[in-house]
Amino acid sequence: MRPDCLFFVASAVVAMVIADAVADTERYQDVDPPHKTPERRGIEDKEGGGGIGDNGGGGGIGDKEGRRGIGDREGGGGIGDREGGGRGGGGNEGEKGNRDNLRQYPTWQLEVTEEDERASLQYGLSRGMEKDRLEEHLYARKLQVEKDSAAYWHQKRFREPSPRVVEYSRKGYEMDMATSFLKERLNITDKNAILELEHSGELVKEQCDAVRAGPPNCDRFSRYRSADGTCNNLKNPTWGATFTPHRRFAGQDYGDGVSSLRKATAGDALPNARLVSLAVSSRPGPPSTSFSYLHLSFGQFLDHDLVLTPLVPAPYGGAIACCPEALGGDASLVHPECAPIDLLADDPFYGAFGQTCMEFLRSAPATRCHFGPREQMNEITPYLDGSGIYGSDLQTMDSLRAFRGGKLLLQVTGEGVELLQPKKDLDDGWNHP
Known part of the structure; x- marks a missing residue:
């Protein structure tokens, strides 16, 4: 493998590991693990929303649901929470910050009966x-x-x-x-x-x-x-x-x-x-000397795992x-x-x-x-969780598993080569000659 390709793959793997670690952090935000005392959690809550590490959901009175990042009219999390009320703001300050910084227009009082x-x-x-x-x-x-x-x-x-x-x-x-x-x-x-x-x-x-x-x-x-x-x-x-x-x-x-x-x-x-x-x-440029089709292929693989x-x-x-x-x-x-x-x-x-x-x-x-x-x-999970391989629902995941040693179902050719399971729908476009 070319050195630049090897470097790209290594970088991508490191990125996935970091993303996975971040996801683990988000999983336990605002939840006391067995070794964490309620007092420590209380200190973190004072410092904004769901604690210092909570970049995903503003918290406080202002963050009613935390459904979005930037532009969340209810003071939601993500980037909007950090730029709105800040980690120390949360709540009402976060909502006010979001409105002032990201909604440059007045609010309306609409009565919906x-x-x-x-x-x-x-x-x-x-x-x-x-x-x-x-x-x-x-x-x-x-x-x-x-x-x-x-x-x-x-x-x-x-x-x-x-x-x-x-x-x-x-x-x-x-x-x-x-x-x-x-x-x-x-x-x-x-x-x-x-x-x-x-x-x-x-x-x-x-x-x-x-x-x-x-x-x-x-x-x-x-x-x-x-x-x-x-x-x-x-x-x-x-x-x-x-x-x-x-x-x-x-x-x-x-x-x-x-x-x-x-x-x-x-x-x-x-x-x-x-x-x-x-x-x-319609304006083709000179061929790249530092990128290959591996970047395209792996980029598509990651994209299809996220969206x-x-x-x-x-x-x-x-x-x-x-x-x-x-x-x-x-x-x-x-x-x-x-x-x-x-x-x-x-x-x-x-x-x-x-x-x-x-x-x-x-x-x-x-x-x-x-x-x-x-x-x-x-339609799928926005996590780098391998859903492009295993699916994003339990039924699909189970249909691909052998339930033996953590392996997936395979087909073995006459030459002893292991391949993925075939698609049996003959009307499927991928099965056309």
């Missing part, structure tokens, strides 16, 4: 049912992406969602629509004011509880971590769990403040994504079509989650094939227990 809440949720439910009927109609007329096309395999296999994504994304879409309705009902014109709609009334909680299970009961002395990321942080057991919203380094900037595609400052549509891509990536943002799931196992050609030019059949990209006739690649549209489907909205802007979910 139970009737407002009920009407909004009912509207969201009706829009979800309307989307279901459209999907059934498209499926019945076989108006889907052509099978075996690149767009088909991108939706169907490379980004194939789990059954939970189907359920959660539907509830997420309903909440998007409910928030849009509530915005109009309260006559909110400032996009920033929508952040104040993160109101969690009893009706919203009931809808959320019907979909998502409550916080798990954690065994603080468990020898192994969970497959789905729960209980890695004992104080906040759902932090880093599968199917939870991504945390944000910057606030949302949707066109309507809730869920529509972002717009330019002047209010117009953003530049065509294909034209931007061509302008940015999987699912697309909006297609009904009945198909692939949603967004381009006019696939829909017969009928604009009424365009799925509400579509965002197709127009292609010019003289496109340097697609022009030769006469293709004038690129299929593009939005990422699935995350379910959440409050009104407010759209969020995206992470």
